[in-house]
Amino acid sequence: MSEAKKAVEKHANGKPVTGTEDEGPMSGYSSGFFSDSSSSSMERSPRNLAGMNRAEPFALDPLPVEPRSPNADTDWIKEVQGSNAFIEGLSQNKGGVLSNEPADCVEFQKGAIVNEKDIEENMLAGKIVVIRSVNKAAIGLVLPDVTLDNVAKLFKGSDGEYKVRNSKTGQFAHMTIPKMIEYMKENEKCIENDNVNIMNLLSFECTKITRVSSTIKLPLFVQNLSMIKQLKAAINERFGTLKTGSFATSDATPREREWLKKLKNHIPSYENFYIISMKGAFTDLHVDFGGTFVYYFVHDGKKVFYVAPPTAENIEAYRQLEITGKSMWTDNPKMLKNFRKIELNPGDLAFIPTQWLHFVYTPCNSLVYGGNFLTESKLNEHYKMMEIEEECLKNKSGKSEEMFKNFWDMQFAYLKLVYLNGAISMRKANVLLLGSYQSVGYQFLTTLIEKIHEPTINGLFSTDDKTELLNMLERVLSKKKFDMKKPFKSEFTPKLVGKQTSSNPVEALSIKRKAEMKSPSEIPSTKKPFKE
Structure with a gap:
């Protein structure tokens, strides 16, 4: 017999029961629960409890409650990454699992005079650089004036469909940019609704859409450091040389031209990404392919990065997770203590050096421009990450399309x-x-x-x-x-x-x-x- 039923029977026998220190007070119940709707007192009408000889105040022992898990505030990290429960825990940082300490980075505040050489030196020294409300012209960056409201006009449906990742399930769909924007607007409450997917477009590289990419200019030091940019420039220079002097009549020239064309067609483009993310989108722990450097400009919305430096310990822990296909959240949650927070708002520009570990949360619908590049001064780091990626490919815990082509x-x-x-x-x-x-x-x-x-x-x-x-x-x-x-x-x-x-x-x-x-x-x- 339940404790609550015993208490009622005691009252029926004319033996009122009151709470004791050991039993605890009758917390959690409103007085109206046991009274007439017209009464706000603890008095009980005889008709409320048939068989009682008189109406008098009484208290019930609390109903048995399942003991609270000592890890209740951190259990969300065991949920499926990207699920509603996981995203809710992440967005609220339940249990203080994630550090709110700002990342150790070189930060230029709004209006600061940014020296291009300083940015380059800090990046090559392995430091994250953040420029608040960047003066794009001062560093040679030129971008279209685009927001979530007009991006569907810039990129048309005829430009093609792109792989869009569902943050809740990890599965992919294909959408045009206008369709993606339409879906975002129709599903504002995507976190609260289990039936709404949280879509994250990460793979949209627009270099081949020349009407847009021709209007974009990368920061000058990125152009100078990028191995791929230098390779493209060298190919164009060689094409020019083959048109002049003795090269123009050489029998070997047609063969070399053909080889250069073939090479040019196989150079991958990772310079002009547009990232469109719904509120609640989550990108799990990763190091960008090939250990590439990353630049990241927020057009609209907001992004929250959690970053960890590429120490030998962090890289080895990351390698073990990658080659075994395990998750930091469930298999090595101690790693989370190594991460620090960077919040990026509209107009902010961030540069992330090679090998930095990071995962990203999107607190509201957002639009970001970014890109990746290799630099010869960090070949050792690039090669080290490629070895990890190739090991993952061999173990079938990685995919070739996620690697530097x-x-x-x-x-x-x-x-x-x-x-x-x-x-x-x-x-x-x-x-x-x-x-x-x-x-x-x-x-x-x-x-x-x-x-x-x-x-x-x-x-x-x-x-x-x-x-x-x-x-x-x-x-x-x-x-x-x-x-x-x-x-x-x-x-x-x-x-x-x-x-x-x-x-x-x-x-x-x-x-x-x-x-x-x-x-x-x-x-x-x-x-x-x-x-x-």
């Missing part, structure tokens, strides 16, 4: 048309490659040697092509007198290094250097410059 072919192309082009000119002028120029060369050499035999896209590079490029790279890095007409012999004589040997001079160099290096990122000292 044609990454290694782009590295060989950059080596051929950008790096070696400049390095050969320097060596012809009797200038040795030192400092960062030398370290970049060694990073190319010791990494790309392992990619010689990997398949290439559409026959861009044969194994012989790759070997020839790396042999030339070794030649320009050598301290020997540079003479293109003389045969070159490697100064790294093939010899036994552990159990590894090689008769190929490039492979021998790679094996020797890797055996000598304390870490993969170590480079030769340049404190004492060499002179020829």
Whole structure:
């Protein structure tokens, strides 16, 4: 028999029951629950409880309540990422799971004079840079004047459909931009309604929509640092060269032109993304593909980033989650303590360096412009993230479409048309490659040697092509007198290094250097410059 029923029976027998200290007060019940609607007192009419001899105040023991979980405020992190319960917990930061401390970043307030060189130096030093209400013209950024109200006019339905991710389920649909905007407006209460999907458009890269992309200019230092931008410029320059002088009549020119066209068609574009997100959209923990740098400008709405620095501990924890297909929230929630918060409002611009871990929440409908780029000064970091992504692909915990497309072919192309082009000119002028120029060369050499035999896209590079490029790279890095007409012999004589040997001079160099290096990122000292 329930405690409540026992209490009523005691009253029926003329034995009123009052609450004791042990039993606790009758909290949670209103006086009207046991009285006539016309009465606000605790007196009970005889007709209310048949069989009672008199009406008098009384109290019931509280009904048994299921004990509250000691983790009730943090249980939301165990929900399906993107579900209503998860998004509600995330938006309210229930249980204080997430830090409200601002991220350690270099922040320029509205009206501050922003030095372009300072931004570049801070980014390359691994610091996040945030510019509040940025003066776009001051850093060379040019964008269309667009908001959620007019973006559907800028991008028409005829521009095509794009993959849109449902934050609640992780599944994808295909929508045009106008359809996406229409859906957003029709479903303002998407978090509260289980039947409404929270859509997040992350894959819309508009470079091929030239009527829009032709009006966009990236910040100048992004143009200068981006390996892909430099590669495209080198291809266009080479096309121009082939139209002049002896090149115009050379039998080899048509073949080279064809190769350049093929290369140009296979260069991926990650420079001009428009991200359209519904209120409540959530992007889970990730490092951007290939460890690329990220720039991010908020046109409309708001974004909340949670970021963690690329320490060895954080990167290894991230790697373990990625290769096993596990979730930080359920399998390693201790990681959450490493994240700090960045809020971005309309007009704010953020630059996120390579390898920073982050996840993103959208508190209201938003429109963002952004892009990704590689830089040669951080090759080691880019290569490290590619190794993780390739490991995930092998373990089937990752997908090829989530990786930097044609990454290694782009590295060989950059080596051929950008790096070696400049390095050969320097060596012809009797200038040795030192400092960062030398370290970049060694990073190319010791990494790309392992990619010689990997398949290439559409026959861009044969194994012989790759070997020839790396042999030339070794030649320009050598301290020997540079003479293109003389045969070159490697100064790294093939010899036994552990159990590894090689008769190929490039492979021998790679094996020797890797055996000598304390870490993969170590480079030769340049404190004492060499002179020829």
